[in-house]
Amino acid sequence: MRVRVENVRFHYRLGEPVLKGVTLDFEGEATAIIGQNGAGKSTLVRLINGLLKPVSGEVRVGDWNTGDFSVARLARRVGLVFQNPNDQVFKSVVRDEVMFGPKNLGMSGDTALASSREALADVGLEGAMDANPYDLSLAERKLVSIASVVAMNTDVVIFDEPTIAQDYAGVQRIGTLIEKLKARGKLIIAITHDMDFVAEIFPRAVVLRRGEVIIDGSTREVFSRPDLLRDSFVEPPHATQLGQALGLSETVLSVDEAVKGIKGHRSRLGGLAGSDTAHDQQFFQ
Amino acid sequence: MRTISLYVEKESFIHGLDPVTKLWLTASLLIIPFIVGNIESTLVCLGINLALLSVARVIRRIFSILAMSLVLIITLFIIQGMFYGGNRTEAFALGSLVFYREGLRYATLLTLRFFNIISASMVLILTTRPSDLIESLVRRGLSPRIGYVLASVLQIIPMMISNTSTIMDAQRSRGMETEGRLVTRMKAYLPLMAPLVMSSLVATQERAMALEVRAFGARNPKTFLHEEIISRHALPIRVLTSLGLVAAVIWRVIL
C-alpha cells in the first residue's frame, strides 16, 4: 500500500500553522520520522490515519482520499499506535483491549483471538492476557497498545514513539516485531527520538522542523548531515557520532560498522604509511 | 485547555475590587430582597445589580442568560396565574383558561427574584477569576486543601472532557464507528465511563504524591505569590452593604 501526503497544511488554531505544506510519499520502505519536540510529527501521523483532516492539500492511503472516509473505515488500512498509551488503552482486560480492533474490522472470533495472541507474544506479554491494563507498568501498557494495533493486521502500521519507557530488552523486542512486519510487506512509519533505534531498523528517515520537511532520504544520508540535524535538535546515533569525531570517511550507523570502519581506516592509512608512527598520529584528526 | 469560568477580562471599577468585597456585595444584594420580602426591594436591588453590570461593561452577557430562561418564566406565569393557592381576583381569561391577579403578582415577584439572583451572582462571576476568589478565601482561613480541590476541579473537569474525545479517537482508530447517527454516538460514549474513571483515579494518586513532595501539607503559614490589592472603594462598599443589610433586617422586624 502507498501513502501519499501532498502539500498538506494544518493548524489547530488559526494563525499558528503546525504543518506548512508537507509532501511525502511512502511506499515499501520503513520510514522513521524524527525532529524536535513540537515539530508536528504526531500531527502528521494523525492526518494519515484520518483523525485530523488537512486544512489544504490531501492525504491518500492507497486510492482512498482520507477526506472521503471516516476514521473507522480508514482503520481497515491504517493502524496507529498513539504516543501516550494512557490515551489509547480503554478496556479493563488486556484480552478485550487487543481484540477490540480485530473484531471491529470484522475478523471472526477465532481469527481475532489468534491474531491477538500472536501480537501479544510478539511484545512478550503472552502471559498478561487476563491482566487489567491499569495494573501494568507504563512500559507494559505501551506494549499492550502496540499489540492492539498490530493485531489488526492492517497494510499500514504507524508507531508514535514505540520505545517510550522501554528498557533494552523492550526496545529489542519492538525492533524484532517491526522487522517481522516489514518482512510481511507492511508499510511501516515510526516516530522516535531514539536515533540508535532509527539507524538499526529504518532504511529511510524524514526530518521535520517546525512543520516542514527539511531532509528526506536514506538514513545514512540523513545522519551524514550533522549541521542540518543540529538545527532540528536531533543528534546522530552514538556510533555515528564516534565515526564523525574520528573523521571516518564513511558514515557508520552501528557499533559493528564503527568497529569495521575504524579497523579499515587504520589498515588503509597504516598500509599507506607503513608503521611510521609520525604519520599514524594523523589517523584520526 | 480552558478552565470552567465565565470571567470576562475587562478594565473596570468592579473588576478592580477584591473578590471578598464583591462576594459581600453580591451576597447582600441577593439576600436583602428575601429579608424584606416585597417587589419594590427586589426591583431596587435588581436595578443596582444591573447598574453594576453595566459599569463593568458585561451587561450584554446577562441578557443572553435571561433570554435562555424565557421558557421557564412563561411557564411560571401560566402555572402561578392559574393555580396559585391565593388566587381570588380574576385578571383576564383566555377562553376557558382563567388567570388571577394574585398568581400573576406572585409570578412577577418570583421572576424578579430570579433575575436578581442571576444578576447579583453575575456581578461576582463575570468580573472575578475563580482562582482569585478561591485564593482570597484561603487568605481568610479557608483550608488550602479545600481551596485546592475547588481550583483543580475547575481545570480537571475540562480535562476529563477532552479525555473523552481522546478515548473516542482511540476507538475510531481501531475501526469503531463513532460518527453518524445519535445511536451510534451513544453506543460509543457509554463504554467510556469506566476507563475515564480508571485513568482519573490513577492520575489522582500520582498527583497526590506530587503535591506532597512540593510541601503541600506543610503546616507553616503559606505565602501568596500575588499581593492582595484592596481598592480604596472596598471599605465604603462593605460599610454600605452592611448598612443595607441591617436596614433590611430592621424593616423586617419592625414592619
Next chain:
Amino acid sequence: MKPEVMVQDLSYRYDDGEEKALDGVSFEVYPGEFLGVVGPNKAGKSTLCQALVGLVPHFFHGNMDGRVVAGGIDTRETTVDELSKTVGLVFQNPFTQVTGAKLTVYEEIAFGLENIGLPRDEITRRVDEMIALFGLEHVRHHNPFELSGGQMQRMAIASIMALRPRIVALDEPTSQLDPQGSAEVFQAVAALRNQGLTVIMAEQKVEKIARYADRVLLMHKGKVAACDRPEVVFSRDNLLDLGIRPPAYTSVARELDLRRPDGTLPVTLDDAVALLRNSSVNS
C-alpha cells in the same frame, strides 16, 4: 566526608506485590555527587526514588525494612512535606505532576515556594531563575496543561529545583525530550550541582549517564548489582544479562580491545576518541 544520603539494607514490598520491589539495597551518596541509577524495567528504580523522599513508606502502605537517611534526616521519623525542604523528587510522568490548580507556568513553579512560606520577593527571584535555567521564557504565561510533553517535563524539574533541595532524585526526567532537549536538562542539572546539589537520577540513556554521573548504581530485581564509577560498571561483561546495554562507545572499544590505563573501557565519546587517537600512535 559525611555521606549526604545513606541507604542501609533497604527492603520494600508493596501491599499487593508478590516480590520485593527493593531487596537489601545499601549505598551512600556524598555531597555534590551525581549518582546515576540504571537497570531494566521493574528493577526498582522508581521505588528507590520514592523511598528517598519518604513516599515509601509514608504514602504507600507496604512493608519497609532498613533505613534511609537523607540530609541527616531519617525518612521514617519525619513527614514527606518536612522532608521536601531537603530532598526533591521529579516523577517519571510529567503530566500527573501538574497541580491543576495554577493557571500559568510561572504560578505552577511558585506553588511549592508558596507552600513553604518564603517571602514574596524571594519566590519571584527563584522562579525567574528557574525559568531562565530550563528555557521556559516563551511559555512563562502559558497554561501548564497546554505545554508539549518536553516543556512539561522541564517545568516539572524547575518546580522541584526552585525549592532548592540539598538532594534531588530525578526519575527518568528526559524520557519525552528530543536529543537536544535532554542534553540541556543534563547540563542544567550539572550547573546546579556546582552549587552543591546532590543528584540521584534514574535513566535509560546510558551514554548520558556515563558522561554526567560520578558513579552508577546498577539495579536488578530490586538488588544492587553494582555501584561504582561509570567506566567500572559499564566495563562489566555481563551487562546484557542484567538487562542493560553498555554505551555504544564502550561496545566499540571492547571490540577493538581498547582499554584505559586502569584496565576499564572508555564510556564517553571524548574518552573513546582520545584513546583511539593514542592507540593509533602506539599500534
